[in-house]
Structure formats: C-alpha cells, structure tokens
Amino acid sequence: MKEISCKLLVIGAGPGGYVCAIRAGQFGIDTVIVEFGKPGGTCLNVGCIPSKALIHAAEEFEKIAHMAGGKGPLGIAVAPPTLDLTKTVAWKDGIVSRLNSGVAGLLKKAKVKTVQGWATFRDGKTVEVETETGSQVIRAEAVVIASGSVPAELPFLPFGGPVISSTEALALSEVPDKLAVVGGGYIGLELGMAFAKMGAKVAVVEALPRVLAQYDAELTRPVLKRLGELGIEVMLGAKAKGLSTKGDALLVETADGKNAKVAADKVLVTVGRKPLTEGWGLEQIDLDMVGRFIRIDDQCRTSMRGIYAIGDVTGEPMLAHRAMAQGEMVAEIVAGHKRGWDKRAIPAICFTDPELVTAGLSPDEAKALAGEIKIGHFPFAANGRAMTKQGEDGFVRIVARADNHLVLGIQAVGQGVSELAAAFxxxxxxxxxxEDIAGTIHAHPTQGEGFQEAALKALGHALHV
Incomplete structure (x- = not known):
C-alpha cells in the first residue's frame, strides 16, 4: 500500500476544494487533493455551468420560435425552428470538458498533487484512498473536507426510470413532451422554464403556498407572470405522492385535499440538496454536526483541531462562490495568515426568466435588525437599455438604514440582472x-443605471421616475 505525506489534504475538487488547493499551492504549501469524479465538482459538471448552457440554448430557441411568422415586434421573420437536443447537450459537454481541463491545469500549475479516487478517514490526520491502481494512504498536517452535496431524493419518488434529478435533466437526448417538476425552488423553476421554452408542457408541483419561497413576493412577481406566459401550470399547496401504476403520471394531492394525476413523460424532482457526508468514514473522527451538516466556526474550523470544512457540506447558502471564498480563506489560514470571512455580502442569483439577484438583507430582515429603514425602488420600465432589450418587467431595490443611510441589502429582478451581482x-x-452609490457615475445606457436611480429614489430625488 502506497503512502504519501503532505502539509494540506483537500478532499473534493469542487469549487471550494480546488480553489483552496490552488491558493495553498501558490503559498508553496505541499498540497494533495483527492477527487473521485472530474475536477470542478457538481457546479462545473452537473450544476451551475451546464444548466446555464441549457438555459441559454432554450432562450435562443424561444426567441427564434417567437419570430416565426413575423410575430415579434422587431420586424424579424424566420421559418419555424427545430431543436436537436443531442447537439445542444454535446455543445454543453464541450464547455464542461474545456473547463475540466482548465481546472486540472491550474492545479498542476500550482504544484498540487491530484489523487483520483474515494477517500475514507482512518483518523483525523490520515485517509485511505481507493484508486484504480490500489489503495493509497495519505497523511496530512491539516485536512479540508470539501465533499459537496447531492440531489435530495424523495422516498416515494426514488430516482430511476421516468423520475430524474437535475443531473439527468441536463443529459436528456430529447425534450419530453410532458414534464412534471416536483419542487418550486430555484432549480425546479430554472430547468422547468428552460424545458417549457424548448417545447415541453410543464407542470410545477409545490407544497408551499408559493414558489421561490426564499424570496419576497414583490421580487418574484415578474417571474410568476412569465410562468403564465410560458404556459407552465403551477400547483401550489400540492403534495406529490408517487408515480401512477403505468409510470406515465405523477400522483398529486391538491391544496383542497383531492387526488389528481399530472401526465408526465419525465418527473424532475428538485426538492433541495443534501450534504455528501456518507462513505467518507466521518464516524472515525467524530465531528460535531448541525443536523446533516458539519459544524464550523467563522474560520471554517470543525470541532477537531487541524480539520476544516467548506462549501455545501457545511450548510446554507449552498453556493459555489461561497465555497470558493471559504476555500481561499482556509488556505491562507493554513499558510499562517490572519483571515476572517463574512457571508453578509454574498450575492445569490436565481437564473429564472427574468433573473433574480439578492445581496444582504431583505426589507423585512433589515427592519428587524435596524428599525427604521429607507427603500429605493427603480423600475426597468423607466430604463432605456432594458426597453431596447424588451426587458422592462423588473426593478432594482435598495434597502438602507434611515439614520446613516448605510446600505443593508440590494435586490433586483429583470432580464440579465445577474451581471449586476458584482456591483451589489x-x-x-x-x-x-x-450617497456613495448615487454619487457614482453609471454608464448610459445600461441597466446598471437602475442601481444608481434606486439609491437616488431612497434619498428622495430620483431623476428618471
């Protein structure tokens, strides 16, 4: 059995793990990273990147379909389009493959040793990795657990056959005629809207009283409008119960307690994700847990000295850029630097149509924390760039303290607003x-002007509304 020693061992080469390893390598730290799949983790391989590729393809197809017969207002007329989903998926896979190679190259450039296989803890400093060429033991002074998460499964709708997770949805060879989506969160609506644009008849089954429940009603209103325009049926307060005997329909208990069937060629289950904590031998090191997640402090330290945890395995928000920030911080701590990490400035994006962006506190959260607040609201209906993109439905909203005008939260909904997340x-x-935002000159014509205008509105002197 081969044995190697290192200063830092990173388990998992997702966004958090590979960033941590690269940063550690830049410091000259002897680093080993273990990954059983392809570099990049869920985000690169079966999550963020491939889903955005599919969403973009769906948007382009819908635009062309809308122009067929000269229906659109732009004066463009084209023949009715067709979609070869196999080619679309191949294009998506090509992007993923290039990024896989890029991550592997960056790890190599940073002199990080990559071990392909599944790691299991022997103790707090030692793991055993099952590789294609046999077992390898790795001993490390410090360990970072970055094992990520997997789609959550419902016991009465196990994955297999017509029941699929987001992973299988991103690899379909053809668009299903009828798609039932269980779960009205961001994953379900992102993919549900994409397949609706590609021609599927989509129904969303959500147990809560509304979809996208983590966002306030004002922010999600434009998305609800768009769901109706796309012909997506939304069943609220409804509970999925299982598949029909023939497997061609989803059994549902409606809000009024009645039983119903939703015809479906595929049933996409998107009821959240669960941390990947099983199979790593975590019971051998006895970490403190918070439910299913590993408990960490504000420097990502676990309850055991020398063991850190980052990313989805540590809980919400399950965001790739959160994991990256944590990974970078931990590498710098291991290198002897003083670092802290504050999640309050993390933007979150929902890539529905229109897109949603939030950063910081919502109006209700800000009011509970600071008492009196000021809110600035600027509609894209008054923004020239949004109008030329046919994206008038949406707005930018700023929440600030009333006494000193400190910005506590920023939200936006609209076409392409994901690109405003960096500014927020x-x-x-x-x-x-x-005053800082209002006094910053924003280029014209851009949707970013809505950010400045929202600040002006909160100060009581908006110029364009």
Missing part, C-alpha cells in the same frame, strides 16, 4: 451608503 456585492463589502 461590492457595495455591501465596502460598506457603501446611499
């Missing part, structure tokens, strides 16, 4: 006040 996060990270 920067404003919060820098401790901006309304």
């Amino acid at each position: 996060g920067l404003a919060l990270e820098m401790g901006a006040r309304l």
